[in-house]
Amino acid sequence: MINLDVSTLNPLEKKIHKQMIRHSRTMPGIRINQAAELCQCSGSKISKFVKKLGFSSYRQYLDFLYGRKIPPAAGSDELGRVKSFIDTFDNGMVDDLLTLIDGHGKIIFFGYGPSLLCARYFEYRFHNCSDKPAMAVSDEVTLNNLVDDTTLLLILTETGRFKSFQPVYEGAKRNGATVVILVEEYNTELFNQCDNIFWLSRTAQPAHLKPYEKSRTLFFIFLEEIIQRLLLRK
Known part of the structure; x- marks a missing residue:
């Protein structure tokens, strides 16, 4: 269960999100240290932004950013x-x-x-x-x-x-x-x-x-x- 709420982000966090969307179009698999450098902030700020947006981890945020589907559980009914x-x-x-x-x-x-x-x-x-x-x-x-x-x-x-x-x-x-x-x-x-x-x-x-x-x-x-x-x- 994921609740994404952009309205909770401050101006800096919204800027980070826009930057990440823009760079994801040309850069595959942005590492968290690269994200910090691209957004001119610390790695901890990226982690806090990701959790505030509604994701449990930076990896989960990347899955969203690159449009990757979450695989279904095996044997699900x-x-x-x-x-x-x-x-x-x-x-x-x-x-x-x-x-x-x-x-x-x-x-x-x-x-x-x-x-x-x-x-x-x-x-x-x-x-x-x-x-x-x-x-x-x-x-x-x-x-x-x-x-x-x-x-x-x-x-x-x-x-x-x-x-x-x-x-x-x-x-x-x-x-x-x-x-x-x-x-x-x-x-x-x-x-x-x-x-x-x-x-x-x-x-x-x-x-x-x-x-x-x-x-x-x-x-x-x-x-x-x-x-x-x-x-x-x-």
């Missing part, structure tokens, strides 16, 4: 995948999403296909545990008419590869909304399509399954924790 998710569940990510929910006056869930069905379910669940307006939508025109600077837009997607969310993101940002993507499978292409990404699993579902054929089990486990926390407050 749905029960084993869910068990692995529960065994390594990160309650800190629940806290982070709750903070975002608390900081906004309106919640909009967005998704396509099966992910939209999940969004509609959690729209219903949210109405039972919060007084904040919440709704699920699937088309950009309706979305653009609803979002404003009080909105937390929560996009649900299994792989993020069915359709780009870039137009959705740009439209929402023009209206001042905060955009969060909740995605199960690791996909670095989503980084520029939102303000904050919650990656739920490093274990991919079988490659032969199309996005709409894959389960959304982890969405329900993670978001039910959000719902249960909100219910405890009532």
Whole structure:
């Protein structure tokens, strides 16, 4: 589980990230001492930046930087995948999403296909545990008419590869909304399509399954924790 939050970075750290993205296009396998030299800072500063951004190590950050996929666990099946998710569940990510929910006056869930069905379910669940307006939508025109600077837009997607969310993101940002993507499978292409990404699993579902054929089990486990926390407050 990885939560990337660029908004927590200070100007120097944002500059480091931009420098690393730029140099990664021409330099393979940037070592941490090279990164420090390129960014004109210390190696410890690079390490702190990487952890603050949301990665557990510099190596993991490099995997993201170069778009390398995290290999699926050997012999994974749905029960084993869910068990692995529960065994390594990160309650800190629940806290982070709750903070975002608390900081906004309106919640909009967005998704396509099966992910939209999940969004509609959690729209219903949210109405039972919060007084904040919440709704699920699937088309950009309706979305653009609803979002404003009080909105937390929560996009649900299994792989993020069915359709780009870039137009959705740009439209929402023009209206001042905060955009969060909740995605199960690791996909670095989503980084520029939102303000904050919650990656739920490093274990991919079988490659032969199309996005709409894959389960959304982890969405329900993670978001039910959000719902249960909100219910405890009532």
